[in-house]
Amino acid sequence: MPNPPPRPGRQARAAAPSEPGGAAASIAAVAALAGVSTATVSRVLNQSKPVNAETRGRVEAAVAQLGYRANPFARSLISGASQLILVVVPDMANPFFAEIVQGIESVMRRHGYNIVLSVASGNGPLDPVYDRLTDGVISLAHAHSQRSGADGTARRDVPWVACSEFMTGADMPYVSIDHAQAAMDAVQYLLNRGHRRIALITAEEDYAWAQQRRLGYETALQRAGLPVLPAYVRVARGTDYGDGSDVAGGLLTLPEPPTAVFAVADTLAIGAIKAFRRAGRRVPDDIAVVGFDNVPLAQVFEPGLTTIAQPMRELGAASAELLLAQLTGEQPPSRVLPHALVVRDSG
Amino acid sequence: MPNPPPRPGRQARAAAPSEPGGAAASIAAVAALAGVSTATVSRVLNQSKPVNAETRGRVEAAVAQLGYRANPFARSLISGASQLILVVVPDMANPFFAEIVQGIESVMRRHGYNIVLSVASGNGPLDPVYDRLTDGVISLAHAHSQRSGADGTARRDVPWVACSEFMTGADMPYVSIDHAQAAMDAVQYLLNRGHRRIALITAEEDYAWAQQRRLGYETALQRAGLPVLPAYVRVARGTDYGDGSDVAGGLLTLPEPPTAVFAVADTLAIGAIKAFRRAGRRVPDDIAVVGFDNVPLAQVFEPGLTTIAQPMRELGAASAELLLAQLTGEQPPSRVLPHALVVRDSG
DNA sequence: CTGAAAGCGCTTACAG
DNA sequence: CTGAAAGCGCTTACAG
Structure with missing residues (x-):
């Protein structure tokens, strides 16, 4: 495998002015202000364990006062998940893809995920999947390209759903019409x-x-x-x-x-x-x-x-749901959605 | 500030089967295989310091053998940057927005950034900016909504460029036609x-x-x-x-x-x-x-x-360049791109 | 040129 | 119900 290219942004960012308005508050700052440990702050934020009502109140006040939000990278480092999913489209200019992306976006957002968009014009070295940035993938790109990375090597095994573009017998879940x-x-x-x-x-x-x-x-x-x-x-x-x-x-x-x-x-x-x-x-x-x-x-x-x-929004939405199911460890079956002939004037 | 909602994905992901094909290799595994320290591995990966050619060779071989890629969250946790930028569009269905997104995507990709897409239909609690997930923002959404978060509070001061939709005198850089x-x-x-x-x-x-x-x-x-x-x-x-x-x-x-x-x-x-x-x-x-x-x-x-x-691709590309410049600490001026009347048959 | 160690900002057993 | 401490996977002074 070739050497991964250096990330150009690092140095660039280092040269940027420090955060205006002061550095973002850390969980330690919240803990100090509330007079509790960081573990307690974490518990009230995530509601992961019962916390005394009075204590919780102090923590919430501190969070509010500092405008604190958890650093997503620290969270992802621990959880191994990013709440990010990758959507690969061949081309945004085609309204068909745009509609599908909207369908995906709306259900993913409802489930707390953001979507990373990759236009598969095959023009860059970037490969978020290979980089383990995203928790899963919904791809509309050429089926034969769906299982190999930018460098041609096989991808890691990532939760994946093929939308509209699929190959039967590829044991990759898909959502499509017939x-x-x-x-x-x-x-x-x-x-x-x-x-x-x-x-x-x-x-x-x-x-x-x-x-x-x-x-x-x-x-x-x-x-x-x-x-x-x-x-x-x-x-x-x-x-x-x-x-x-x-x-x-x-x-x-x-x-x-x-x-x-x-x-x-x-x-x-x-x-x-x-x-x-x-x-x-x-x-x-x-x-x-x-x-x-x-x-x-x-x-x-x-x-x-x-x-x-084609039920475009539904194709997107169903793809999102299929991916979500995979993310919870299920092995949901592929889905074939109905199509319909619409007769107008051209033929 | 209200309590941030718990992230639903965490538990879900925890229930998922462990990575098929074995957990992704860590830098420690690479270091062990190459017989060097993790610091050295890091140095050859990032080309941040000179490394003996022979040593570098061993590291590269180990990286290749293990198919190693750095964990992006660990990197982001240290650097404070994610190589992710947020693009906010009102609506993907309008081809105008789709074209602009393509313009943004192509230059951002060339610079090693991925784009997170947010459809500003105002329907979700998600707010990647507020969550500090992305390094910067290019927004095509209502100008008056560009400076406040999902909960109505003022946003943190993030590198930002308004594309096409801007307010003069808002001291926010923009790229637009007149x-x-x-x-x-x-x-x-x-x-x-x-x-x-x-x-x-x-x-x-x-x-x-x-x-x-x-x-x-x-x-x-x-x-x-x-x-x-x-x-x-x-x-x-x-x-x-x-x-x-x-x-x-x-x-x-x-x-x-x-x-x-x-x-x-x-x-x-x-x-x-x-x-x-x-x-x-x-x-x-x-x-x-x-x-x-x-x-x-x-x-x-x-x-x-x-x-x-409107020069749609250029509007997107120029917005990306403006954001990139901000990311390196510059304060680039806004840009007004030329428009042109195209006469066809409707009027 | 290289390594041991600290630290980025969180979460989570483990004790109490 | 709460805290001290370890650890997630990296990078980077600090020594050598």
Whole structure:
């Protein structure tokens, strides 16, 4: 293992001016003011043992007077827990991830945890998990990256839940919808509407959910006795609007252009619609588009986006609950949440 | 001050199974394996003092063999710094905030800091600042809430930067565009296009930026010799699409409806456009709409949104740099970043 | 260049 | 109910 880099902040901080308003009070100061031992102060603060009412009163008064708060690092050093959990997202710009993070945040906060956010753009040496900073992890990043650290070595065994992005049989608890089934539902809907030439706009295949949704797309076509045409499958670079536009254009110049497209993210779907319109096509008349996620924008955009709704907040909340259960020593089962097809105007 | 609540996680964590794969190695284990003192191990890890090359080699080998990483809490207890900074956002769902967070994250990560995310929905007792968990704060929350804790008491004096949301003369460093000027530019543009009946859709006034933008709106009208009509000013509840739709409808039923509206957020502008269309109005022909922020969606939405572009990533990055400077004891000046009017199709 | 020891700020058996 | 003391895992003067 390479030498861990020095922590640049240490020296920096040492050079900072000493705390304005005086150094923060220590538990010793509170004890002195209240005329008790630090053990007693600790007991009233944590309600860990009965303390004489009168004594408690003096301690509380001292705490209030000094504005004392326990040093979280000393506590964590002893307890081995930080009340911090790591949330790894591939990209904050996608509203899908933002919604999930909000779901996680609200239940974690209720349980006294703070969340550390890591944008897994794979650009830094920082690895809070490896550093044992956080008590657990909820990851939305590529499943295949979830078990190795920044340096490629295997991670320590940390309480972990995969959210939305998971691999079956990886014995890692997850919370997700059934991506393959949801994709089948989307394509089946298009089939029911009479479409026979249905294209797929998908994302990089290192996302397991991209593979799973692609599988659903293929399965639906095959069951309908339709071929899976390579020319009809386009892989977008990311999930930005522009990524969707970039790959959509090519579909139109095919000898037999599709009459419908299923995009694995609303952002891709919207980007595709933009591209189709720029090319003079009408949606859904010339080409129907179905998205995935049901981000808030899906109903605001025009035409309203027909899409697979994922219960985003619930995915986040359930992930948090699963992690919390692990933190208390349980081995809770993974959860598959329901999805739903929302029909609007785009397809 | 009220008694701090007990930390629920402690007991929970205590009940958890002991670390699978064995407890994490301590520095003592490394020292024993390498046949040196813990002081020496510490020195090679931190490169804080010269260490004999041969000795260093043994230590590094031991570190590698044990997969050792320093316990961050022990370090923080000594240094008084956590390499953690708090980012307070009102709402992750708004892409504006998401972009800024990404800007902050990228520079902070490069400097070895992790970010703790707090969604200031004002719903929890958690207060990492007050708890001295983080080394500093970047806040996008209401300026008037930035200086008091969850319990209403004044916060400790912590390195702090206000991002986008700030109050002049509050002697708190900030990074922002000039909201009033930007709003004036937007309204002036509408004036130049011949509009005389220009409405404002703004956000709750506890945002200083909402007040500042409103001021810009009023100033532009007054300079043009136009009255500021209360009926033309609508305050949205939040900044969701729906909030924009909710207040936009009322504008249409006025005896003299506006011919243009300036909304203080792209999300509000898009919500308003939705409402106008549902009422049968064409944008921009019947009513022009100018937004604010230039979120990615602004160019994807149809009609393309004319809006004030804020340099979102840069706002985040500059905030991070300002905080970093404070952390090294500097007193860097606030920064006002440039904005720009982006003309598209909505107005 | 290296080590023994103190100390960061807490919590928790152990006594009483 | 309360206190003295050990200890969590590190870093850093202080000696050598």
